[in-house]
Amino acid sequence: MTTAVATRLARDRPTWLIYLQLATFATYLYGLAAALPTLRAELGVSQAAAGLHGTAMALGGIVAGLTLSAMTKRFGRRAVTWAGLAGMNIGMIIVALGHVLPVTLLGYLVAGGSASLALYVTMATLSDHHGLAGPAAISEANAVGVTAGIAVSYVFSMAAGSALGWRSALYIPVVATVLLALTMGRVWVPAPPPVTAPLSEPVSEPVSEPVSGPISEPVSEPISEPVSEPISEPVSGPRARAGAPRTSYGWRFHLAGAVLLCCVALEFTFNLWAAELFSQRTGLTAAEAATGLTAMLAGVATGRFGGARLALRYPSWAVLLGALAVTLAGWAIFWTSAAAPLGYAGLALSGLGISVHFPLALFRVIDASGGRPDKASGVASIWAGVGSGGGPFVLGALGDGFGTHKAFLLVPALILLACGGILSSRSRS
Numbered sequence: 088m089t090t091a092v093a094t095r096l097a098r099d100r101p102t103w104l105i106y107l108q109l110a111t112f113a114t115y116l117y118g119l120a121a122a123l124p125t126l127r128a129e130l131g132v133s134q135a136a137a138g139l140h141g142t143a144m145a146l147g148g149i150v151a152g153l154t155l156s157a158m159t160k161r162f163g164r165r166a167v168t169w170a171g172l173a174g175m176n177i178g179m180i181i182v183a184l185g186h187v188l189p190v191t192l193l194g195y196l197v198a199g200g201s202a203s204l205a206l207y208v209t210m211a212t213l214s215d216h217h218g219l220a221g222p223a224a225i226s227e228a229n230a231v232g233v234t235a236g237i238a239v240s241y242v243f244s245m246a247a248g249s250a251l252g253w254r255s256a257l258y259i260p261v262v263a264t265v266l267l268a269l270t271m272g273r274v275w276v277p278a279p280p281p282v283t284a285p286l287s288e289p290v291s292e293p294v295s296e297p298v299s300g301p302i303s304e305p306v307s308e309p310i311s312e313p314v315s316e317p318i319s320e321p322v323s324g325p326r327a328r329a330g331a332p333r334t335s336y337g338w339r340f341h342l343a344g345a346v347l348l349c350c351v352a353l354e355f356t357f358n359l360w361a362a363e364l365f366s367q368r369t370g371l372t373a374a375e376a377a378t379g380l381t382a383m384l385a386g387v388a389t390g391r392f393g394g395a396r397l398a399l400r401y402p403s404w405a406v407l408l409g410a411l412a413v414t415l416a417g418w419a420i421f422w423t424s425a426a427a428p429l430g431y432a433g434l435a436l437s438g439l440g441i442s443v444h445f446p447l448a449l450f451r452v453i454d455a456s457g458g459r460p461d462k463a464s465g466v467a468s469i470w471a472g473v474g475s476g477g478g479p480f481v482l483g484a485l486g487d488g489f490g491t492h493k494a495f496l497l498v499p500a501l502i503l504l505a506c507g508g509i510l511s512s513r514s515r516s
Contacts, residue, residue, distance in 0.1 A: 096220040096227070096399065101276040105209045107267055108168065109232035114260040115175050115202050117236035119144075119182065119195060120358035121243040121380055124366070124373040125253050130188055134363070134491070138483025139188075140195045141359050145476020147200025152468030155207055159461045165275045168208045169268070174201025176261045183257040203472070207464035210446075214453050214460055216276050221453075222398035225446040230391030233442070235263075237384040240377060247374040340455040340463075342512035344470040346407075347452055349505035350444035351471040352478025353414065353498060357383060357441065359479040361421070361434060364491045369427045382431045383438035386417075390442025398447065403454075404509050407447045411502050411509075414440030418498045444505075445471075455512075 119140070127137035151171075158167050178198025185191040213228060214221040239259055247253035361383060366376035390410070397406045414437050421433025449467055456463030478501070485494035 096217065096223045100271075100274055101216065102213070102224065104267075104271045104274045105213055105276075106228050106231040107271065108172065108205065108209055109228045110235035111172060111260060111263045111267055112175070112202055112206055113232035113234075113236040114239045114263050115179060115198055117233075117358070117380070117384065118179070118239045118243060118257055118259060119198065120355075121240045121362070121377045122182070122253060122257065123359050124362050124376065125247060126191060128373055129186075130191070132188060134483040134486045135480070136188065138359070138480040139192060141355055141479035141483075142476040143192045143196040144199030145472040145474075147196045147198070148203040148472030148475060149469050151200045151203035151207070152465045152470075152472060155204060155465035155468060156462045158204070159208060164208050164212055164461075168205045168212075169272075171201045171203070171205030171208070172264050174198075175205065176264055177201070179257050179260050183254045199472075199475075203468050207468045208461075210449055211453065211460040211464040212276050214450065220399065222403050222447060222450045223396070225450055226391050226394045226398050226443055229446045230388055230394075230442070233384055233387045233391060237381055237388060240381045240384060244374055244377045244381070247377070253374075337455065337457075339512040340452065340457075342508045343448070343451040343455050344466060346505050346508040346512070347445075347448040347467055348470045348474035348477075349501045349508070350407075350448040351474035353501050353505075354441050354444060355475040356478045356482050356495075356498060356501075357434075357437060360482050360486070360491065360495070361437075363486075364421075364495055365427075365430050365434070367491055368425050369430055371427065379430060379434050383434040383441070386435040386438025386440075387442040390439040391446070394443035394446070398443070403447045403451055404512075406443060407451075408506060408509055410440045410443045410447070411506055412440070413437075414444070415499060415502050416440075418495070418502075422492070422495055422498075448505075451512075 123137060123140060126140070127134070130137075155167070162170075175198050178194045178196070178201060181194030181197060182191050183194075185194055209228070210225055213224045217224040239256065242259065243253060243256040246256040358380070362373065362376040362380050365371065365379040366373055369376070371379075390413075394406065394410070417433050417436030417438070417440055419433070421430055421437060424430050424433060449464075449471075452467045452470070453460050453463045456466075478497070482491075482494045482497050485497065
């Protein structure tokens with residue numbers, strides 16, 4: 088039986104910097120998601136061709152994952168984060184200025200890869216900085232981010248119907264990054280102190296067995312034989328695992344990665360194609376149907392703020408399973424309805440479930456990495472890249488062959504796969 092321990096989340100200035108960096112990231116992500124149906128109509132391409140934009144973002148994320156660990160080791164987390172945000176903005180500008188498919192695909196590729204660097208570095212930093220409260224911090228950071236995403240999707244709808252045009256909304260991340268750099272550019276998470284200090288006298292009796300794997304739970308009982316001098320720094324959470332011997336990733340790590348893939352595929356499928364289905368089922372224009380994304384993001388924001396509290400009290404796998412069930416219920420309402428009010432309700436409920444998919448699935452990958460958060464974040468970026476590109480592309484291809492409505496049956500299939508992975512890899516403690 089798993090027991091939950093209440094943990095406190097401290098929101099210091101470095102934490103708020105990362106929260107706002109995630110908000111800037113969200114203006115890119117949800118801005119490009121809201122733009123896709125309108126961009127597809129303007130370019131006059133098929134659903135599968137439009138889905139290549141999601142694939143381009145995914146390829147960028149995979150490249151980011153392959154290089155993330157080496158880049159953070161060489162340049163440090165702070166430099167990689169800001170460089171990622173800068174590259175993200177270059178990609179947004181390319182999309183805003185592009186009027187042919189190859190150029191817009193390039194913009195999505197550059198923005199997706201650069202933004203992934205910033206995203207996964209900040210997530211690893213939050214996990215390290217907050218220790219046992221890491222899942223709550225990651226969930227709350229994503230809640231702040233999606234709140235910005237709601238505003239961007241609304242602004243996009245307004246800009247699309249104005250003289251400025253929808254492309255003007257793509258410059259929001261550029262402005263947000265500049266403002267954040269000017270106001271909080273000097274802030275960063277302080278380097279952690281050394282995990283352990285050498286003992287001046289040897290321990291009277293050696294430990295009989297070495298620790299060879301990741302520590303999944305805090306130690307609850309003291310060592311029976313006292314040590315002559317105490318260790319100068321306490322050991323807890325991810326930092327405790329940082330001093331453990333390096334071993335190969337276990338099967339739980341890879342299953343956690345597969346769950347992350349399914350969760351990201353779910354979220355991007357909704358982000359990139361829900362407005363299309365909403366328009367087809369209700370008769371709304373593409374610009375009007377983009378407000379359905381706003382309803383979904385309202386559910387995501389609500390769920391991530393609430394999910395942060397749940398993550399402080401219950402095991403991450405249990406909260407994630409419950410969230411997947413909520414998503415399935417929301418999908419059922421959205422998929423079966425032809426009326427706009429029910430469609431909005433289904434999307435909002437789906438967003439409520441989706442809210443904690445990514446933060447908790449990512450935490451489970453980092454937690455199973457054996458004290459290697461940067462390397463785990465790089466691997467997670469690859470899993471997420473496959474999900475973010477593969478999910479929307481498969482649904483787009485299915486939509487061309489069978490219609491978008493039938494193609495959305497991909498959603499419950501991904502949910503069932505994710506649930507199976509969670510149940511198979513959850514902690515037994």
